[in-house]
Amino acid sequence: MVRLEPLSIGHVPALCDVALDPDLWRWTGTLIRGVEDMRTYVETALGEAAHGAALPFAIVASSVGRAVGSTRYGNIALEHRRLEIGWTWLGRAWQRTPLNTECKYLLLRHAFEVLDCLRVEFKTDALNSRSRAALQRIGAVEEGTLRQHMIAPSGRLRDTVYYSILNGEWPEVKRRLELKLAQPFAHQPSSRATS
Secondary structure, eight states, X not given: OEEEEEOOGGGHHHHXXXXXXXXXXXXSSOOOOSHHHHHHHHHHHHHHHHTTSEEEEEEXXXXXXXXXXXXXXXXXXXXXXXXXXXXXXXXXXXXXXXXHHHHHHHHHHHHHHTSOOSEEEEEEETTOHHHHHHHHHTTOEEEEEEXXXXXXXXXXXXXXXXXXEETTTXXXXXXXXXXXXXSOOOOOOOSSOOO
């Protein structure tokens, strides 16, 4: 259903096809308004990857064979066996589908079973109730809120809520995710994303 490919400049056109929806960026520290913004977004992610701080991916939907969003490992601290999963977004047509669940499953499985992480972190805007509910549904534990953690593009002071999954929790989280992914899902996004 989904494939994670290393993010590249070549993904910019496909990402622009699904990313020029202002609501996608409501809860992030980024605004994507056109091709140049997306190019800068991808170049920034690739720069972080070059310094070992991130590993960004394009989310490729098998049904359409092209990128429909992006996610990444960030804040990588392998000496402490931890990293963060985030910077995740999907075009509107792929939201509320199993794609994000499958992405999280693939990223978590690799983090715990290949990279041998002790801890995987997530963070989200305290006001982003959908993201918070999604993190709780996959089994992430809320740890606390960093008050006035960031200044949003609108100028609003953003409180950020941190979540985590620990290596000892992974077997149960994995089991729950595999059960979710095994359930039939009726909605099939159209081949044309809405933006």
